[in-house]
Amino acid sequence: MPDESTPSEVARARVSSAADSALASGILPEDPHRLPPPTDWWAADAERHLLDKPKFCPMCASSIHDRGGISTEYWTADTRNFMTWCGDCGWFGEVVRFSRVTILEEDH
């Protein structure tokens, strides 16, 4: 049977399935937050953001969400950067999720 899904639906299904399996295997904690409607243009990215954003402070291990912190995600090529502030200890920095380690050579 031919797949009649649009490209964006396929992408979403793939990401959902990865997220679901991560949740099912206990790799990621269940997140209580709401997601945008699945019909939204970038719903799949919003879902990945929800699942991948730092849950705990790298410095004091407090919950970022429960202690009033914030983590804003931005991209550098394929690398996903989470600029994070801990509402408990005040740590402010970036948690970076990458798929490849890249070294930029200085001019030589």
Add this chain to the structure above:
Amino acid sequence: MLTVEQNEELTQVGPGTPMGELLRRYWYPIAFEQDFDTLPSKSVRLLSENWTLYKTPSGKYGIITEKCAHRSASLTYGVVHEDGIRCGYHGWKYDFDGQCVEQPAEADNQNFRDRVKMKAGKAQTMGGMVWVYVGPDPAPELPRFDVFVKDGIRDVGFTTIPCNWLQIMENSVDPHHVEWLHGYYFNFLGETNGFEAPKAFQKKHIKTGFDEIEWGILKRRVLEGHSEANDDWAIGHPLVFPFYMRVGGAYIDQMQIRVPIDDTHTWKLFYSTHNPGEQLTINERPVVYEYLWKDEDGRLITDYIEGQDIMAWVSQGAITDRTQEHLGRSDAGVALLRKMFKENMRKVADGEDPIGTIREKHDIINLPCEKDKFGAERTFAKAWIEGGSMRYSPQADELIALHLEYWDSVAKAEAGA
């Protein structure tokens, strides 16, 4: 990118919300002095609440919830007394603190009025505008930022923009938009429609920087052909937390003001002080005018700088959906600003004063701001007035003449030296 909940928390300004509680710790301009020349009271909306702002015969201002506690008639149509305001419907009278002090139709021997207290705030004037504070006591001092109290010719453009105030604030920590929206896009419009767009805005950004300072976030940039020695980096200019941006250059000092009316409307003012040379007559009351951002066909007007900004803010939606955004490295300032809001919501929740609260009496607060903007110096003032919202000012031609005359005198002095 943020979560649904974070976007709501950052954009909801009503009473009882974390952002609403934070924003209630600051003074806001909400009217002009001339609004009270013919009428003693005015309805205003601030932080998702409706208020009556009034002026007594002796010139004292008060602000109180608009709907009378009795049966909800508007106090804006009330009677203004020297010591408060009285509802026009049944004569209930309220003092400056919102306490009901008279209920003419009730027997005088009961204490019914003692249990009626309306929300009320503080109000005072500065720089020709009426400022209000509607947060908890004790109210902080009204910050006397330099633009509002320094000498010069004052000029204020205003309009109401149908979007959340935060997306306007985020624009203030997004230096790159200048080179594209006000540079490349403006130039495209010029080439298409036969006018010359200002060159100063077309320079490429080489480096941008953000410092957290006492009053907010100091924004710096190095443009192509410039270095860190140029004013744009060496001095920069600040986003003044939580609802201003201070800009300036070439003897124009400007405060851009974004008053959160409610979640989906912002009163947007450009308060400018022009002070080239020393021959100036100071107008205590600014020249006030509404600038246009939509034409007769309902299309956004984008052939001037602030019109371009408004296009960007309004077309993002009334409240932009930050679960759908894709930020890049150049948006680091946006992320920093969100962190600053969260940090200060936390302070308020913990009973502390947020950043920018001032409790000491003072004459003036001088903010850092570059003088030589984009290296354009002598051509900048004219380009800014003609290419910005100041083009709608009734005194635009006089202001341009004033700046040109000053730079002519400088050129003559240099030639003679």
